[in-house]
Amino acid sequence: MFKSSKKHKTTMQLRQFLHYQALRTAKELARAQQEAKTQNKANSPQASIERLEQLANAIELSEQHHPQPLVATLFGQWQRILIVVLFIAILLGLLLMLQPIQETSVRLSMEVSGLEFQLDSCAEGISCPQIIADQPLVLSSLELKKLQEVGMDFVEGCNQEVPTYLDTRNIRFFAADQVGLKAAAQEDMPEGISLALDYQIFPMDSVFEFTTQNHQRYDLNIRTPELYRQLQVGLGGAVKIAPPNMACELPFGEVVSILPEQNEIHSSLTLQKKNVALLFKSGIRVKRLKLAGDNDLRSFSTILKGQLHFDDFDRDSRTLDKGEWLRFNIKSGELRALSLVQEQDPQYKALNYDAIHFEFTGVVDQISTGKHDRQRNLMPTRLEYIQAHHGVQSLWAGILYMLGVILAVFRFLSKP
Incomplete structure (x- = not known):
């Protein structure tokens, strides 16, 4: 690629030099003709005409022996196209990085001081017994x-x-x-x-x-x-x-x-x-979970500790600390365990505290942490979805591989 570009540059310099010399000779010829006309000379400067003809022949020979390669021309166009494609790919990557997915599957294992849940139907439009x-x-x-x-x-x-x-x-x-x-x-x-x-x-x-x-x-x-x-x-x-x-x-x-x-x-x-568990024969379908309480002064989070895991991704489980806010909108889900337990305080070993332990699994279309204006969206992005699903990742890798092969072919054909 570099040798071909250097040779093409030398050819262009030669052409510019020949055109410059031809223009200079033409100007000298015109000036000589003007002087001859002024002095009423019948003869013309034969030497300048011969020199001009020689330069014209040289330009014609240069065009015949050093034409601009078609492949090199196409390769230059492909370079511009690849730059545009690369820019579009970067822009698309940024959009995928910022755009969250529509829904994701999550699992929760938590201890809370308060829990509110609303029963869902076992089948759409049909109410059913809840054990x-x-x-x-x-x-x-x-x-x-x-x-x-x-x-x-x-x-x-x-x-x-x-x-x-x-x-x-x-x-x-x-x-x-x-x-x-x-x-x-x-x-x-x-x-x-x-x-x-x-x-x-x-x-x-x-x-x-x-x-x-x-x-x-x-x-x-x-x-x-x-x-x-x-x-x-x-x-x-x-x-x-x-x-x-x-x-x-x-x-x-x-x-x-x-x-x-x-x-x-x-x-x-x-x-x-102690540690009396409410065990379900089957998961209780719920449509809403609330992990917050209210008193006369303020609202507060009831979370004592817990783990949040995204089933569809390779993320590590997120640890939820005491008092941390967690909000999510359930599309479908089940409570698989609910226990009334008494735990030992981690700071004061002699003290115990009462808690409600539960496990939840389901699909959510919105999940965030933080309170009010300091909320942080925890929904995975589309880029994380592509990285986590090997089929989609392989498709993108194949497209990039084919672009690389096409670029290599044009580089090979552009060589002299």
């Missing part, structure tokens, strides 16, 4: 608040005689007092009471809100779009119920029917044992 817990919880106390109606079917095993069905006055008394049904474990029965929430049918769009308090106490609030019938809560164990003030020893499975006010269930659970 909340496979195993009964062992509690030291249970409190159901703001009840409109309470019915207890059990009559045996209590320290006082009660009717088969509590009359309306007693039911309304529970509601008017806004204490509802309160159960506490007897001191001589340390194993506690059992609470069964399994096989409860909650309609689509029901919202569950878990919040940690202290000393293994958790608040569980459930909001449903409609409660077309009473909910059945299974109790078992030695319990005290107030009001009325009575103690009962119940086999597991005794049912308390409750009808809450305004389609909301307010309850407080105090665990009898």
Whole structure:
């Protein structure tokens, strides 16, 4: 390439020199003719004419023996084309680097102080049963608040005689007092009471809100779009119920029917044992997860610690620290585990803290960290998608390889 360019440059210099000499001779001839005309000379400067003819012949011979190569001409054009293609490729790379993809699959494994999720349907347009817990919880106390109606079917095993069905006055008394049904474990029965929430049918769009308090106490609030019938809560164990003030020893499975006010269930659970897990038979489909809380002063993140992983990419898992904000919009997803746990404080080993552990997997179309104006978009870019998918990466590599082959062929043909 360099030899051909040097030879072409020498040819162009020779042409310029010959044209310069021809122009100079033509000017001398014109000046001589003007002088001859002025002095009325009949003869013309024959020497200058002969010199001009010699230079014209030299130019003609130069054009015949040193023509500009066609391949070199095409190669010069291809150089300009390749520069344009390279510029477009750089611009395209910048666009791919800045443009996030439409959706991605993520996995979350987290511990939080509060969690709110909304149920989704099992099939589009069809509401289905949601299994909340496979195993009964062992509690030291249970409190159901703001009840409109309470019915207890059990009559045996209590320290006082009660009717088969509590009359309306007693039911309304529970509601008017806004204490509802309160159960506490007897001191001589340390194993506690059992609470069964399994096989409860909650309609689509029901919202569950878990919040940690202290000393293994958790608040569980459930909001449903409609409660077309009473909910059945299974109790078992030695319990005290107030009001009325009575103690009962119940086999597991005794049912308390409750009808809450305004389609909301307010309850407080105090665990009898540590690390009590709510295990699902199958993942619970959810359409929304909220990892933030509010008080009278401000909103705050409920994240204590966790890991965020992108399934479709080779990224390392992102560690989420205490108080870090995380927002995402779910297209489809499932809660695969939910546990009420007690962990050891990493700074003060003698102290423990209560937490809610959950695992989530699903597809999101938006995910970010940070608060308000300092949010950072965590959605992968299209360039990362190309790098992570070897098929698309191989296609781009093949295109660049073919461009390199074409360039090498033109370089070879342009040589003398």
